[in-house]
Amino acid sequence: MAVNSELRTFKNAAWLGWQMEANWTDPFLFAIYSVVKPLAGTLILVFMYLVITHGETETMFFSYMYVGNAMYMFVADVLFGVTWVIHDDREHYMTLKQVYIAPIKFETYIFGRAAIKIAITSFGVLLTLLFGVFVLGVDIDLAAVNWPLLVVALILGLATLAIMGLALGGVTFLTAKHAMGINEGVAGIFYVLSGVIFPITILPGWAQSISKFLPVTYWMEGVRRGLEPGVITALGSTTGLQGFSDLQLLLVLVVTAVAFLFISLGIFRYADKVARRKGKIDWTSAY
Amino acid sequence: MEPAVETESLTRVFNPKKKKEGKSVTALDSVDLRIERGELFGLLGPNGAGKTTLLKILSTLLLPTSGKAYVAGFDVAKDFQEVRKRINMVSGGEISGYGLLTVRENLWMFTQFYGMKSAVAFKQIDSMLELFGMADKKNEKVRTLSTGMRQKMNVIRGFVTDPDILFLDEPTLGLDVNASRVIRDYIVEWVEKRPDKTVLLTTHYMAEADQLCDRIAIIDDGKILACDEPDTLKKLVRTSTMLKIDVTLLNNKSVLGNIPGVEKFTYTDDPASNLTSLKFVLQDESAVSDIVSEIVHSGAKILALRKTEPTLEDVFIKMVGKGFE
Amino acid sequence: MTETWLLRNMRAVRGRAYPRIIGSTREPSWVFFDVVLPLLTVSAYAYIYKFMKAPEEFVGFVILGGAMTAFWLNILWSMASQLYWEKEIGNLSLYLMAPISRMSILAGMAVGGLFETTLRATSTLVIGIVVFGIALSLSSPVMLIVVFVVTMISLYGMGMMFASLYLLFGREAYHMSNLMTEPIYLASGFYFPVRTLGFWAAAGSSIIPITLGLDALRQLFYPASVAEYGFLPIGTETLILAVLCVVFIMLSKLSLDYMEKLGKTSGRLTLRWQ
Numbered sequence: 001m002a003v004n005s006e007l008r009t010f011k012n013a014a015w016l017g018w019q020m021e022a023n024w025t026d027p028f029l030f031a032i033y034s035v036v037k038p039l040a041g042t043l044i045l046v047f048m049y050l051v052i053t054h055g056e057t058e059t060m061f062f063s064y065m066y067v068g069n070a071m072y073m074f075v076a077d078v079l080f081g082v083t084w085v086i087h088d089d090r091e092h093y094m095t096l097k098q099v100y101i102a103p104i105k106f107e108t109y110i111f112g113r114a115a116i117k118i119a120i121t122s123f124g125v126l127l128t129l130l131f132g133v134f135v136l137g138v139d140i141d142l143a144a145v146n147w148p149l150l151v152v153a154l155i156l157g158l159a160t161l162a163i164m165g166l167a168l169g170g171v172t173f174l175t176a177k178h179a180m181g182i183n184e185g186v187a188g189i190f191y192v193l194s195g196v197i198f199p200i201t202i203l204p205g206w207a208q209s210i211s212k213f214l215p216v217t218y219w220m221e222g223v224r225r226g227l228e229p230g231v232i233t234a235l236g237s238t239t240g241l242q243g244f245s246d247l248q249l250l251l252v253l254v255v256t257a258v259a260f261l262f263i264s265l266g267i268f269r270y271a272d273k274v275a276r277r278k279g280k281i282d283w284t285s286a287y
Numbered sequence: 288m289e290p291a292v293e294t295e296s297l298t299r300v301f302n303p304k305k306k307k308e309g310k311s312v313t314a315l316d317s318v319d320l321r322i323e324r325g326e327l328f329g330l331l332g333p334n335g336a337g338k339t340t341l342l343k344i345l346s347t348l349l350l351p352t353s354g355k356a357y358v359a360g361f362d363v364a365k366d367f368q369e370v371r372k373r374i375n376m377v378s379g380g381e382i383s384g385y386g387l388l389t390v391r392e393n394l395w396m397f398t399q400f401y402g403m404k405s406a407v408a409f410k411q412i413d414s415m416l417e418l419f420g421m422a423d424k425k426n427e428k429v430r431t432l433s434t435g436m437r438q439k440m441n442v443i444r445g446f447v448t449d450p451d452i453l454f455l456d457e458p459t460l461g462l463d464v465n466a467s468r469v470i471r472d473y474i475v476e477w478v479e480k481r482p483d484k485t486v487l488l489t490t491h492y493m494a495e496a497d498q499l500c501d502r503i504a505i506i507d508d509g510k511i512l513a514c515d516e517p518d519t520l521k522k523l524v525r526t527s528t529m530l531k532i533d534v535t536l537l538n539n540k541s542v543l544g545n546i547p548g549v550e551k552f553t554y555t556d557d558p559a560s561n562l563t564s565l566k567f568v569l570q571d572e573s574a575v576s577d578i579v580s581e582i583v584h585s586g587a588k589i590l591a592l593r594k595t596e597p598t599l600e601d602v603f604i605k606m607v608g609k610g611f612e
Numbered sequence: 613m614t615e616t617w618l619l620r621n622m623r624a625v626r627g628r629a630y631p632r633i634i635g636s637t638r639e640p641s642w643v644f645f646d647v648v649l650p651l652l653t654v655s656a657y658a659y660i661y662k663f664m665k666a667p668e669e670f671v672g673f674v675i676l677g678g679a680m681t682a683f684w685l686n687i688l689w690s691m692a693s694q695l696y697w698e699k700e701i702g703n704l705s706l707y708l709m710a711p712i713s714r715m716s717i718l719a720g721m722a723v724g725g726l727f728e729t730t731l732r733a734t735s736t737l738v739i740g741i742v743v744f745g746i747a748l749s750l751s752s753p754v755m756l757i758v759v760f761v762v763t764m765i766s767l768y769g770m771g772m773m774f775a776s777l778y779l780l781f782g783r784e785a786y787h788m789s790n791l792m793t794e795p796i797y798l799a800s801g802f803y804f805p806v807r808t809l810g811f812w813a814a815a816g817s818s819i820i821p822i823t824l825g826l827d828a829l830r831q832l833f834y835p836a837s838v839a840e841y842g843f844l845p846i847g848t849e850t851l852i853l854a855v856l857c858v859v860f861i862m863l864s865k866l867s868l869d870y871m872e873k874l875g876k877t878s879g880r881l882t883l884r885w886q
Contacts, residue, residue: 029784033791040795044803048657051808052666065660092700094382175641185645188652197656198663301879343882346709350876371711383702385631387638392630399627400710400717402620 009104013112017081020088021120038073038124039131045069045197046136058137060234064224066138067231068196070128071223073121075161075196075216076187081117082110082165083183086172090282097282107268110169114162140228149246150226156253157219160260164215167264170271173280190216200240208240215256217241222249289360291452291485292322292345297354299340299509314340316509317354322502325482327474329500330489331603337509338489339378342454345487346376359451372401374452377445379460381438386430390421390440393429394447401448408447415443419469435466442470446477455488459495467495475499493599503599505606512606521597523605529595530567530575534587537563543581548574562590624716625723628707632690632724646682646732651739654678657803658744669834669841670804672748675740676833677802680826682733683764684796687771690725691718693789695778705882714779714868718772748833755846756832762853763825769860770821776867779875782883796820801827805841814843821856824849 022030049062056062090096100106132138168182175182190196193207194216200208211217221241225232236242244252275281299315315337322328332338343349344356347367355362361369384393391412398408416422419439424432432440438458445453455474459467478486490496496503497517504514513520536558544552548571555564567578575594582589636642654674661670695718698704707717741748750756777785799813800806800823806814807827817823828849831842843849875881 033787036795037791040791040798044794044798045660047798047808048660048804049664051804052661052664052670061664092697175639182645185649185652188649188656192652192656192659198660202659202663299879346705348705348708348876348882349879350873368711371709374709376706376709378702381702383706385635385703387635388631392634396627396630397706397710399623399630400707400712402616402623402711 006105006108009108010112010115013109014116017085017113017116018120021116034120034123035127038070038121038128041073042066042069042128042131058139060139060231062136063132063139063228063231064199064235065197066132066136067129067140067224067228068220070125070132071220072191072196073125073128074118074158075190076183077117077121077124078114078158078161079165079168079187080183082114082162082169083172085110085113086169094282100281106272107166107265110166111162114165118158118162139231141230144229146226146229146246148226149250150223152250153219153222153226153253156250156257157216157223160215160219160253160257163257163260163264167260167267170264170268173271173275174278190214193217195220195239195241199235199238201238211240215253215260218244218249218252218256222246222253225249288324289357290321291324291326291359292320292328292487293357294318294320294341295355297341297344297356298352299337299344299349300352313509315344315351318506318509318511320504320511320514322485322487324485325478326501327478327486327488327499329496329503330487330506331491331493331496331503331599332489332506333607336506338506339456340509341506342376342456342487342489346374346454347371373450374454375401375445375448375450376454376456377441377458379438379457381441383441384429384444387428389426389428390416390432391425394440394444397444398447403448411447411449412443415447418473419443435462438462439466439470442473446473451483452485452487455486457490458488459490459492471495471499493603497599505603507607513602517599520599520602523602528569528572530569530578531591531593531595532565532567532578532582532589533591534563534565534582534589536561537565537582537585537587539585540565543567543578546574546577546581547571548577563587621712621716624710624712625720628717628720629724630720632721633727636728642728643731646728647735647739650678650682650732650736651743654736654740655743658740667837668746669830669837671744672746672834673805673830673841674803675737675744675746676829677797677826678740679733679737680822680829681797681802682729682736683767684800684802684822685793686722686725686729687767687774688789688793690729691721691768691771692774692778693786694721695775696782696786699778699782699882700884702884708872708881714776714872715772715865718775719768722768722771749835751832751835755850756829759825759828759832759846759850759853762850762857763821763828766821766853766856766860767825769857769864772864773860773867776864776871779868779871780878780880782880796822799823805830805843807841807843818843818852819856821853821860824853828853 045065046057049057049065053059053062086096089099099109129138129140133140164186168186171182193200193203193211194214195211196216200211200217203211218241221232221239221244224239225246232239241249297315297318297320298313301312301314303309303311318337318341330338330341340349344351344363345358347363347370350364355364357363358370359373361367361373363370385396388396391409394412395405395408398412399405403411413422413425416425419442421436421439421443424436429437429440438461442455442458445455445458458474459470462470474486474488478484488496488499500517502514502516503520505512505520513523536556537554540554540563543549543554543565548569549567550570551568553566557563565582567574569575579589579592654677657674657678658671661674695704698707708714740746774785774789777788781788797803799809799817800820801809801814801817802822805827806817806823809817814823824844827843828846831838831846834841844852872881
């Protein structure tokens with residue numbers, strides 16, 4: 001019974017998330033939007049690279065950077081998506097309180113909304129990777145892909161992101177409309193410190209120490225090893241995580257996912273309690 | 288002087304963006320209305336009758352599909368800037384404003400859009416907050432206000448700019464008795480003290496319309512079904528008045544049925560409690576005094592007297608064919 | 613336009629700016645987000661240029677671009693899209709009913725947000741310079757002010773034009789703002805010299821005032837890089853920006869009037885949850 005209820009909440013939240021993301025326009029325009037947005041973000045980096053290398057993209061580093069940037073869309077969109085749900089529902093549509101007092105687990109509702117974000121972003125990521133491979137010569141050889149590693153790393157990483165999103169969602173309960181700053185900030189920290197577009201070895205020593213505590217760092221490495229093992233081998237010790245075997249990498253991801261589950265739930269529940277005490281569940285802070 | 292509001296064959300049709308979203312809706316259908324200056328005019332109608340659509344056109348937020356509408360003599364479609372200088376609007380259940388501003392700040396902000404000098408605005412605001420019993424809330428943030436307080440603040444926002452014509456769209460919606468009474472009393476006082484000011488009020492509450500309005504229009508399905516003073520509208524339903532009097536046991540009752548103006552007379556005796564209940568259907572209300580005199584003359588004592596008249600609800604049901612949903 | 617009209621609209625600007633200014637003092641958490649966090653994206657791009665051993669001025673380009681994103685985001689999200697939220701809250705109908713120019717409301721939003729925006733831009737610039745050890749040499753302070761002012765006026769004029777879309781559309785316009793965030797970073801060369809896009813692409817992008825404004829600022833701070841990385845001479849860019857000021861202010865007035873009329877005709881002007 002309880003499981004059915006959770007599944008139903010999850011499913012309905014995902015459905016709502018899809019409506020919010022997609023029903024503002026007709027399917028054709030939505031498709032264009034879904035293509036242009038991820039590509040434009042990626043092309044900024046591509047042009048930055050082209051300026052310096054004078055047009056050369058078929059290099060190991062370019063593939064490293066490109067894949068990392070494509071995968072990073074999950075980080076930004078999931079973290080943004082979860083904090084946005086709370087902000088949007090509370091401040092703009094003023095429906096948060098109705099969902100909140102319903103006999104459902106609010107965390108499940110959040111996960112449902114995050115799930116649809118992941119699904120939509122997957123399309124953008126896939127498109128970006130295809131563009132990279134066929135137009136820019138990014139080195140991804142399907143025959144060489146380590147599918148088990150890729151799939152497991154992907155699932156663990158996405159789960160961890162959704163869980164971290166929950167903690168951020170809790171913090172959003174307590175902050176004013178600058179909620180977007182929170183997701184921008186946390187996503188930005190990962191962007192700089194997790195080896196998304198450059199190896200962590202380029203960072204100062206103290207920053208590298210922080211990088212090694214961030215789950216996204218291991219996730220990036222795991223996904224790259226799965227998707228472009230040749231690139232990672234070629235870059236060797238540059239990535240900074242060469243000392244970890246595939247299994248160790250996955251183990252780190254599992255441990256961090258579990259650790260973040262407890263941390264995030266703790267943060268969320270604490271923030272929830274404080275928000276209820278201070279009457280912030282249904283406040284508005286727009287100006 | 289031109290009327291406060293005048294419409295000529297005013298029509299508004301809403302077409303859906305896409306076919307699957309449904310058919311066209313005619314929200315207003317050739318509405319002809321004239322509201323004189325200084326009137327407190329009521330607009331009664333069920334949900335979806337077209338009241339808010341009419342208000343939106345008059346407040347320059349919506350253009351008519353055909354026909355004309357004039358506010359203070361200005362065409363709402365062409366001279367909307369002139370119209371805006373002379374109007375304001377308050378809706379029921381409004382959530383406008385900014386939660387993190389105080390009540391006073393929020394009200395001041397809106398006065399600035401009407402070009403009021405800050406000193407004048409604050410004086411008006413403070414005076415109205417006092418009148419509405421909200422002086423102690425003036426420095427509270429808007430998001431801490433209860434529904435009733437918030438709506439009072441909204442009403443103050445409407446009046447504080449001293450508009451020539453004020454549109455009130457269900458201003459007491461969802462409010463408790465006290466809050467509603469404060470608002471109603473203020474509306475009446477405002478119009479009485481300012482003969483050049485006009486209020487157009489839409490409401491669901493019959494008693495409110497009956498109590499406040501000089502004239503009422505009943506609207507349904509975009510059409511004005513009737514427009515007149517409340518008493519005249521009630522006469523459309525029934526010309527008779529019902530009178531019920533409880534007296535101590537009365538012996539010679541038949542004479543009461545012969546009093547001029549009494550259309551029908553029935554009675555019930557209850558010897559156990561020494562009571563007689565008398566019921567009259569009166570054609571002429573002046574018969575009441577004759578009836579009372581006769582009862583007193585016969586030696587009985589009047590214990591209770593109730594007069595039942597047709598209500599606006601009766602008028603509405605007769606006109607619209609259904610009650611308010 | 614009488615003195616009364618002018619006074620009324622100036623008071624309207626003041627009135628709408630007020631919640632923004634007060635909001636920033638009553639909810640001070642924005643200071644952390646707006647000062648520290650934008651540096652993260654800037655740092656990532658700066659580090660990638662360092663990794664690729666790009667010429668030193670590229671890190672400076674990134675920091676300048678990062679600082680200017682504050683203004684672009686202010687236009688998109690705190691002015692244009694804000695009308696969408698005002699519509700949802702119910703304030704928009706009250707603004708539209710008031711006897712003031714719509715541009716006054718938008719100007720009020722812009723003025724009110726200027727403090728936060730300027731702080732964000734300045735902190736990104738200063739901290740970026742300190743952290744990455746950038747050396748900037750300003751060739752002409754007067755020209756810097758002129759370029760900055762014409763860029764801002766034309767940019768905010770363009771923002772008012774975008775805002776007019778929200779009078780008719782709902783979430784479509786919101787998603788368009790979303791769509792325009794990163795493509796504009798790309799098209800306007802926020803993080804690389806716009807000249808790299810090719811002459812005609814860069815020329816096309818120049819319709820967005822920040823493209824030429826940023827390019828001119830980079831030329832002023834890195835005079836030695838003008839020949840290799842500048843798009844057009846600073847004088848030409850400044851002149852174009854001045855023309856864009858006039859064009860966008862006029863277009864925004866026309867656009868706001870037209871969109872408002874369309875919105876009133878279709879009944880979508882105050883329609884929520886579109």
